[in-house]
Amino acid sequence: MDERDGAIIDLDGVGKGAKHLLVWGEAVDVDILGTLPKLESLEIYKIRSRDLPKVARLGELRLPALSLRFWSEPDLSAFRPPAGLTELTIWQSNKLVSLDGIEAAADLETLVLNDNGRLQSLKPLQALARLSALYISGGIWTKQETDGLEGLERLEGLRRLQLRGIDGRGVDLTPVARMSNLEWLDLWARDFAMEEVAKVAAAHPFLRKRLLDLEDYGLADSMGLCGKCGTRKKQMFLKGRKFLWCPDCERKGIDRLLGQFAEAVEQARRDLGLPASGSSPG
Numbered sequence: 052m053d054e055r056d057g058a059i060i061d062l063d064g065v066g067k068g069a070k071h072l073l074v075w076g077e078a079v080d081v082d083i084l085g086t087l088p089k090l091e092s093l094e095i096y097k098i099r100s101r102d103l104p105k106v107a108r109l110g111e112l113r114l115p116a117l118s119l120r121f122w123s124e125p126d127l128s129a130f131r132p133p134a135g136l137t138e139l140t141i142w143q144s145n146k147l148v149s150l151d152g153i154e155a156a157a158d159l160e161t162l163v164l165n166d167n168g169r170l171q172s173l174k175p176l177q178a179l180a181r182l183s184a185l186y187i188s189g190g191i192w193t194k195q196e197t198d199g200l201e202g203l204e205r206l207e208g209l210r211r212l213q214l215r216g217i218d219g220r221g222v223d224l225t226p227v228a229r230m231s232n233l234e235w236l237d238l239w240a241r242d243f244a245m246e247e248v249a250k251v252a253a254a255h256p257f258l259r260k261r262l263l264d265l266e267d268y269g270l271a272d273s274m275g276l277c278g279k280c281g282t283r284k285k286q287m288f289l290k291g292r293k294f295l296w297c298p299d300c301e302r303k304g305i306d307r308l309l310g311q312f313a314e315a316v317e318q319a320r321r322d323l324g325l326p327a328s329g330s331s332p333g
C-alpha cells in the first residue's frame with residue numbers, strides 16, 4: 052500500500068478491516084474496494100479526467116459515504132453513485148457548475164458542496180426525497196458563487212442548512228426564509244445584504260437571536276481591546292462587513308446598528324406576510 056501526499060496510490064495490501072480510505076483517483080479499483088466488507092467511507096483525493104471511468108464504476112459498490120475532489124465535469128451526469136450512498140461531499144471542483152445527475156443518488160441524506168464552480172441551480176436536489184442536510188461553503192481564499200438559491204423552499208425534508216463563504220452579492224434569501232422545517236442554520240450574515248439577512252431572521256427567530264447575541268472579538272490583541280477603556284470588543288456581522296464595538300464606550304453605535312436591523316426585520320416580516328412575533332429582540 053503506497054501513499055503520496057497522505058493518500059493511497061495503490062490499494063494492494065489494504066487491510067480487510069479498512070473502514071475509511073483516502074485514495075488518489077488513479078488508484079480507485081472497484082474490484083479491490085468490493086472486497087472490503089467494513090468500508091464506510093471513501094475519499095478520492097484527486098480525480099483527473101482519465102480517472103473518470105474508474106470512478107464511474109463506484110456504482111457497482113455499496114458504500115454509505117463518498118467524497119470527490121477535482122470532479123472535472125460540468126455536471127454529475129457521469130456520476131454513478133454507490134448503492135446506499137447517504138453522504139456525498141464534492142469539493143474543490145471548479146469545473147462543476149450544475150447538479151444535474153445527482154438524482155441518481157436517491158438515498159442521499161447529506162450533501163456537502165465546498166469551493167466548487169459557480170452553482171447554477173439547486174433545483175436538481177428536489178429529486179432527493181431523503182435529503183435532510185445541505186452544506187454549501189466557499190474555500191479559504193474564494194467565495195462560492197451561485198446563480199441563486201431558488202428551490203430551497205421546496206426541499207421540505209431539509210432540516211440543516213449551511214451557507215458560509217458565499218458570494219452573496221445580488222442573492223435573494225427569500226427561499227431560505229420560506230423553508231418550513233429548518234432546525235439548524237449556519238448562515239454567514241456578512242456574505243449578504245442586511246435586508247436579505249433580515250428576511251431570514253424574520254422567518255427563523257433562532258438566527259435573529261444568534262445575530263443579536265453579540266460575540267466577543269476572538270483575539271485579545273490591540274484590535275480586540277478598546278483603546279480607551281481596555282474592554283474586550285464585541286463583534287457583529289451585518290451589511291456585508293464586520294463591526295467591532297466597545298460595549299461601554301460605543302454603545303450608541305451598537306444600538307443604532309441594532310435598531311436598523313430590527314427595522315429591516317420588521318419590514319421583511321411585513322413583506323413576507325409573516326405574523327408578528329410577541330418577543331421583540333433586545
Ligand SMILES: [Zn+2]
Binds near residue numbers: 279280282298299301
Ligand atoms: Zn471602551
